[in-house]
Amino acid sequence: MPELLLVPEVAAGATEVVIADWLVQPGADYTAGDAIAVIETEKAVVEMEAPQGGTLLKALVEPGTTIEVGLPMALVGSSSDVGTDLDAALAALGYGDAPAAGPAPAAPPAAAPSGRVFVSPIARKLLRDAGLTAEGLVGTGPGGRIRRRDVEGLIAGSGATSGAKEEETPKEAPGVEPAPAPTEGAWTDVPHSRLRRAIARRLTESKQDVPHFYVKRSVTLDPLLELRTQLVESTGTRVSVNDFLVRAIAAAHQQVPDANVIWTDEAIRRFDHVDISVAIASERGLVTPVLRNVETSSLSAISRQVKAFVEQANAGTLQQRDLEGGSITISNLGMHGVDEFSAIINPPQSAILAVGAGRPTAVVEDGRVVVRTVAELVLSADHRAIDGALAAQWMGALVEALHHPLSLLV
DSSP, rough: OEEEEOOOOOOOOOOOOEEESSSSTTEEEEEETOOEEEOOOSSOEEEOOSSEEEEEEEEEEEETTETTSSSEEEEEEEEGTTTTOHHHHHHHHHHHOOSSSSSSSSSSSOOTTOOOBBBHHHHHHHHHHTOOTTTTOOOOOOGOOOOOOOOHHHHHHHHSSSSOOOOOOOOOOOOOOOOOOOOOOOOOOOOOOOOHHHHHHHHHHHHSSSSSEEEOOOOOOOOHHHHHHHHHHHHHOOOOOHHHHHHHHHHHHSSSSSGEEEOSSEEEEEESOEEEEEEEEEEEEEOEEEOOOOGOOOOHHHHHHHHHHHHHHHHTOOGGGGGGGOEEEEOGGGTTTTOOOOOOOOTTTTTEEEEEEOEEEEEEEEEEEEEEEEEEEEEEEEEETOOHHHHHHHHHHHHHHHSSSSGGGG
């Protein structure tokens, strides 16, 4: 019997996705686990796998359409359903007279038989933020489901009938020249991309909800730079300073495992392996893919994976699983000449390390003033999961590893 295939929640907290492409054509069979559609979230492109085998009878969403999680995206069934009255099947499922494509039915369907009012997650959030309820609101989604456009219409209507009086135009004083009107066309509005909206929302939530504190250390990079030069000359292996830093973070997490944690409402979760996010300013925006099991990775393996992530980020082909996990992020602006900065934690991680540029600096060693290459490191930590003494201990382990980079090759 035909049934509706709903848009899955392919990323934690996602309320809307874009159906980028269909990998299965109407009338084609597929098996459980087959990739049947490409879904674009705010940060990644994900291949949606079929939860069970069947036949795609009718696509309800055209490629490139934005649709809320939980809404119907296709009519599926078995091969025996091909050629039957699919519009009748859709109507029987409460989808109404659905068009050949598009997430919304042509006309608002009847409410669910149980009398229950279904509200999409994003519509529920909009109602809550506006201080409104769904009472009396007729949804235009399948089965009377209330979705985003319904709530936005309600909010707009509430604002229009709020009873606020229009301000009277102030009268100009006699003999006074009116102020010139604002210059038109003095700016250009660049529409927000989905990724930019996601970055803005996540970082705002992080700064509001996560109690940040900061620990700063200076590190001398000369031993690391000398070893890096030797590696290039003797083996031809090209690794960056950032690759050393990633490996050093893993070493610090191994030495101070209590810092390899995240905060949850029920407990502090401590990880057995070290997964580290690397901030990449791609052509599409900022992304933070995760390197796995860095504690057992060689510098060359780290370098290859980071380069692969950069290519995927620029091409927009990072998978959602590439962006999930880890307890810490490294954000390096040293290559841009930035001396020092403090970064915002990427939830649900508990820390982010900000790396500045290495500069020739006068330092005192054994009573002598010498010039060394020094960089500033700033750790932003979640005070719920990591206290000040623990952060200081972790920073000490990190600096020690960077001062003895040969240990990072073992």
